[in-house]
Amino acid sequence: MIWILVCLSKADLVYFWPMWVAGPWGVLLVIATIGGLSRGEPQRWAEKQASRQARRQERRRRRGGY
Structure with a gap:
C-alpha cells in the first residue's frame, strides 16, 4: 500500500522495493x-474438524437440544 501511495504521489512508477x-x-x-x-x-x-463437529453434535444431543 505504501508503494502504491508513493507511486501515486510521484505520478510515476518507482522501484518495486516491497x-x-x-x-x-x-x-x-x-x-x-x-x-x-x-x-x-x-x-x-x-x-480433526469432522471429529470436533461430531463431538459438538453428541453434546447437543445429550443436553436434549438440536
Missing part, C-alpha cells in the same frame, strides 16, 4: 505449504 520484504516471506510460505500438502495436512485438518 519485493525485498514480500519475496522471502512468499518463498517461505510456499515451501511450508508444499511441505504440509506432501504430509497430508489438509486431510488431517478435515478429519
